[in-house]
Each structure stands twice: as C-alpha cells, then as structure tokens.
Amino acid sequence: MLKPTTTKQVADIVRLAAYHEIGIVPQGGNTSYCGGATPDASGRQIVVSLERMDRIREIDPVSMSISVDAGVILKNVQDAAAAAGLLFPLSLGAEGSCRIGGNIGTNAGGLSVVRYGMTRDLLLGIEAVLSDGTVVSDMRKLRKNNTGYDVKQCFVGSEGTLGIVTGAVLRLAPLPTRRATAWLKLARGAPLAELLALIRRESADLLTTFEFMAARSIALATDAMTDRPSLGAGSADAVLVEFASSSRHLDLDELMEAVLTEAIEAGWIEDALLAQSGSQRTAMWRLRETIPEGEKRRNGSVKHDISVPLSSIQRFLDLAGSQVRSYDADLELSVYGHVGDGNLHYNMLIPPDVDRLEFTRRIEGSLSLQLYDTAASLGGTFSAEHGVGRFKKHLLERYGDVGRIAAMRRIKTAFDPADIMNAGAIVRPLGEKSVS
Template sequence: MNDAHLIRILRELLGFENVLTATDCMAAYLADWRGRYRGVALCVVRPATTAAVSAVVRACTEAGVAMVPQGGNTSLCGAATPAFDGRSVLISLSRMQRVRALDTANNTITVEAGCVLQAVQERAAQAERLFPLSLAAEGSCQIGGNLSTNAGGVQVLRYGNMRELTLGLEVVLPSGEIWNGLRALRKDNTGYDLKHLFIGAEGTLGIITAAVLKLFPLPRATATAWLAIASPTLAVRLLSDLQARFGASLTACELVSEAALALVRKHIPGAHPTLSASPWYLLIELSGGSDDTAQRDALTAFLETALDEYVLGDVLLAQSGEQARRLWALRENIGEAQKRAGPSIKHDVSLPISRLPEFVERADRALEQAFPEIRIVTFGHIGDGNLHYNQSKSAASENAAFLAAQPEVNRIVHDLVHELGGSISAEHGIGQLKRMELLRYKSPVEIEMMRAIKRTLDPRGLMNPGKVL
C-alpha cells in the first residue's frame, strides 16, 4: 500500500477534514512545547471515537506505517513528536472529549483520552467532587497524555500520581483490537493488572482512548502559605513536622529556589511577591474540613512554633482564595518563565526525600566547578521527592555552547541521582530525550523485560517508535 492509498483510506474512515496533509495545517502538531523537537509526518489524523482509532490503527498496521499518538502536545521529552523521516501517521486524540460517566456514589469519572485535564477537574467540581491531578499545563494537557506519562503534579503527596488515580482503561492495541478494561473497581485480583502496562508507556504499547479515574470529596477549606527558608535541609525537617501535625490534610509541599522565583519576577507580568529575598522558599497547602478560618488558624499556630525552631524568614499566609491562587501562580509559572528566558538543560529527578538536601548540595557544587557562572534553577515537589533541576547560562549568548555540554551535565546529575538511589525521570517520562540515559541506569535484565513486552504487544515496532526504547 503506497502513501497516497493509505491517505485515501484514512479520509474514507474519518472524513477529508480530519486527515491533515498540508504543511501549515500540520505544523502545530509536529513540534514539542519546548521547541526542542521537530518532526515530519505523512499526515495528522483526528479520530473522534474509539472505533475510529481502531480503524486507523488497523489501516496503518496493514500498510506497515508507524503511528505517533498525541494528546495536548505538552511533552517535555519529545514523546509525542514524530521522527524526521516523514513515514509516520500522527494520531491526535483531541476530538475525543466525552465524559462517558460520572458516578458520585462510587467516586469515579469515566472520560475519553482527549479531555483536557482542567475540564475534568471542573466537571468533577460541578458534582462536588475533586479530581486531584494538578499541574502547570492543566489548561491544555489531555488525560491520555497524563496517563501515558504517569503524570504527577503538586498533589501526589496526598493523592498519588496517575497510576494511583486510575481504576480502568480502554486501549487500542497495535493490532487494532480494542481492550475494554474500563472497570470501576478498587479491588480486582483476577490476574495481571494490565492497565499498568500502558500507564507510563508513552504510547509505545497501545493508544489509551478512555479511563476510569478516582474522585474524592471536594475539600471545603484550604490554607496556603509561602515561607522563606534557609535551605533544603530545613525544608525536609519542616515537611516531616507538617506531616506529623496535619497528616493527610497536608495536600502539597513545594520547594522553590531564589533563582527560580527570580525568573518568574522577571518574565511573568504581575508576579511581585511581597516577600524579601531568601535562598529558598516553601509553598505549603492544607485542605479538608469545612472552615477556612479554622484551617488558617491551625496553620498559623504551627508556623508560630516553627518560626522559633527553624528561624524562618518572611511568611505569607493567604487570607483568601485569590491570594492563594496568586501564591500558586508563582510556583506554576516557573516553567513558562524559564521558557521565556531561553533554552535550558532540564532534569526531572526523584530521590528519597531524606537524600534531597545532599543531592542539591553535591550537584550544585559539582556543576559550579565544571561550568563557572552556571545558573541552576531548582524547584519541585519536595513532598514526594521530585525535583525539577535545570541549568543554563545567564547570558543568552553563552547558552548555545552550554547546551552542547548536555551529556557532561547529565552525567554529573544523573550519576549522582543513581548513586543516591533515585530516578532520572520522576514524572516527565523518557520520550526521545532520555532513551540512551535509560540504558545507563536500568539493568540489562530490566531493559530486556521491557523489550520483551514491546515485542509481544507491538511485534512490528509501529507504535510510537524511537520513544522510551
């Protein structure tokens, strides 16, 4: 089957308007959010149903053409960007936006893969429920992509990542067959839990088309505070005390360096916190109960004690929902501020929480010795041990040469992460960015197990080739 014949078949299946071949129409699908990866596709298709996805996959498989699934295209590792050879069909799930079911008694919502995360949050809130996945790209990222990268975000501390928030999946396999695993059960010990093969697989084993997700009671009260602190060591101690005092009410605990906040101040209009400069900051949030005032009073009482014990700098306790949103905006805009400041070398690492201070101290020292005048931007989810640890040069003219040193930078960072028992990818996935790194840090046994699964489900290697493995 030649390319023209395949495109004719796809147009018969989906309609002319849902098979894009013009360069200008495809452009937005062929570059990643960071602008680091660009590719070429035979065409972009936009199915609206699981049956249509299945038909597209069968046609591509028959033609021997590779497929690249794509959600909101917010990947930071190039996982949803096709190769340059122009031999793949990019399958956008963006038209699959139905909420199939919402069961308040079972606290579940069944949604299609193209649903934007924020829309799922809002639909749950309308039913007085919470879908707790929350991250900076929630206004554009899609559930299928969240599942394919096992997204985490700021509330993993309390609710877990996507793997823990998912009860069931519907998946189109590389053969075109549809696996209906949309079970809304919290207990199901009937053999292998197959959904976990596809969560975090970045579309290399099949295309997720729908999911059953967990919901929770909508918190009635929250308390949010931004603290100036001296070091990550104090942050870890404070986190432990917060957990001991508030237990599951501690929803989020975010660490931000002064270098990260400085970029937000510079590049995001209106981001002007009243706090004085500090080496580090901690953003914490409590949720639960029914009274905002009671939550704030409890947090205030705790912080008054902590001020003496931890010698904190300024403390800003939000007095309204709007103030809380402004504090969270400081944290959530770091990625956008970095993008506006220019390219950087990004690391998404996780470590045992107890080893985070050692990692920051040793990695900073090694990088500053190897690369004088380096700018290290550190922030992340200290509550679950996940740091975004990024490097660039302050002078834009020096960045091109610095980016060429990424292998050396990666070796310093990732070798230390591995030594301390951590992971080189906490929530962004592997994509194209970390394929070779994976070979260095995974054992040969692990790599062969992963390849065996890939060979079994996708023997022709047509599903998102060049990603992960």
C-alpha cells in the same frame, strides 16, 4: 495525521496500519518535553491525534469516579468533577492543553502528588487499542479487582509504545471547601525532609502542596510579573505549603499556625506568611507558576527533571551545587519543584550571550550526566514526571537496571511484536540491535 472520533475508528486505523506495516504515533496535547509524541524522520509513521475524542462519558458521584475519552483536556475533567461537587486532583502547568491519554502515557505528576499520588494512582479502568486492532475494554470503577494481571497499569508510562489509550475511568476525591496556604521563608540549613515530615504528621496528612523554590527562581518569576507580589526567600530559599479539606468542622488556618509555630521554634523557618484572602493565595500560586516563564524570558534553561528519595533531597542539592560550581562557577541555576514527592526541577539558565542550542548540547553531554550520576548514586532517577520519549532513551539505557530494561523489552515485544506503536520511543523490542 488522522483524527478519529470513536474507539472503533482507532481500531480500524490500527488494523490498516498494521496490514501496511506503517508506524503509529499517538498524540494527545503534544506537550511532551521528551519527543514522545513526535514521529521519526523515516516517513513511515502516521500521527493519530485523539483531540476529537473529548467526551465526558459518565460521572458517578457515589462511586466517586469519572469516565472519559482519552482526548479530554485535563482542565475539562477537573471542571466536570467540580461541577459534581468532587475533585480530580491531578494538576500541572499544562492542564489547559494536555489530555488524559497523554497523562496516562507519561504517568503525569504535578502539584498534588504528595497527597493524591501520580496518574497511576488515580486510574481505575482503561480502554485501549492494541497493535493488531484488538480493543481492551476494562472501564470498571472498582477499587478492588483481584482477577489476574492489572493490565491497565501496563499502559501507564508507556508513552504509546504498547497501544493507544482511548478511554479511562479516573478516581475522584471530595472537593476541598477550605484551604490554608502559607509562604515559608526558610532559614539557612533548614532540613527540607524533616520539615516536610513534621508538617505531614502534625496536619494529619491534610497537606496537598509542598513546593520548594530557590531564591533565583523566585527572582526570575517576579521579574516576569507585572503585578509583583511582596514575596521573597529567606536565607535558604522558600516553600509554598497548602492544606485542603472538605470538612466544615476543621479550622485549617489554626492548624497551619500551630504546625508552623513548631517549625519556627525549631529554627527552620525565618518567617511565614499565611494567606488571609483568596487574592493572597492566588498571588502565592501565581509566583510559583510563573517560574518557567521567568526562565524563558531569561533566555531559557537546560532542564533536569530529577527525582531522589525524600531523605536525600538535601544531599543531592549539596552535591549537585558543588558539581555545577566546579564545572563553571558563573553558571546560574533555577531550582524548584514538588519536593513533597522528591521531584526537583534543577535547571541551568542559558547565558544571554550564547547560542541556546549549542549551550544545551554542551551541558547535556557533560554536566547533565554528572547530575544524573549523582541522582542515581542516591537511589534517584533522571526523569521524575516528564517521561523518556525519544530524547531520553539513551539515558534509560545508561542508568536503567539491566533486568528491568529486559523486562520492558519483553513487554514491548508481547504487546507490539511488529514494533508499529511509537517505534523509537523508550525501549527497543527484542531482536532489534541498538543503533547507539
């Protein structure tokens, strides 16, 4: 493992590796679910960790941008922005350890996509080292720049297969000074997409969070907490909703009450609890964020990072539920996610009396493919925000459009003709035959 501190050192490493035909695996916070930052078994790859490249280069409050090294931890970017009275809106469970280069490489999503978008929507400029050591330096703060190909977007979602991102200019937003947070107990048959559309429309798009949680997921989280909040699910699960604004003139609690009254009158919500204090809001968020820990304590889960169009969320839940029951009526599910952007974490709980690895292999080779087939039939995909890496490469080949994969292979070959950049992840270069 090599740990450079400057872009020049990264470029020197890449040139030397290219000369000796040694593969390079860039690594940020090493929080990938898909093996995207893990070397293969060839013994011919080195890890280039960016953990020492952790400088905040500049904050520009007027341009509402922040320039950083790619190795800066996401939470540190958030804190630096907040200290300047601004918000970096990317927020996810691993924000205390994941790094900006990895966020760009996987196009990270998280909790606020419904309002602020994915990482690609927050990226203004980039610095990256190509496979021959050439440095792409495009660290501009411009919102408008129509001067040819938008090269920086090639690196978004590329998981280190096209080059090593060493720096980024990120878009900031006004720092919210007011929030309204509500826990909604859904009525049976409540249409998630219509509820979301109502809340977005009537809140003037001040919605930052729309997190869905099934009753089983809530129970798992509650069991894992020592200070258990008195929050639960309705007949059809629950949703955590939050508005945020930087304006001193908007009464968000009044707005939330008015919007939720409409949803209650429509019969979509059985009950709603509006947080009256910071501690109540914290309790709601802590329960949502403890779901993964609850799954771990229950012997873990087989994870499915599903994405489907908003209009197909309920259809997917219905079809997938039938598939699971037909496969094994005793299987338990933990279903939650950022439904505001069409992302569901549709996880199978591993029974406590079985071997975890054997169970995972069995599910991933059978039921998982049925679920992915259903998502694909609805215009969705098998990976909403976790990426492809090495573990899901076969799924990309199974579900990806032939023309799109061909274009990706051409891009890979153009950027990295010798295939030294994270070889084995995402796609094969042109000319290499599949080993599957």
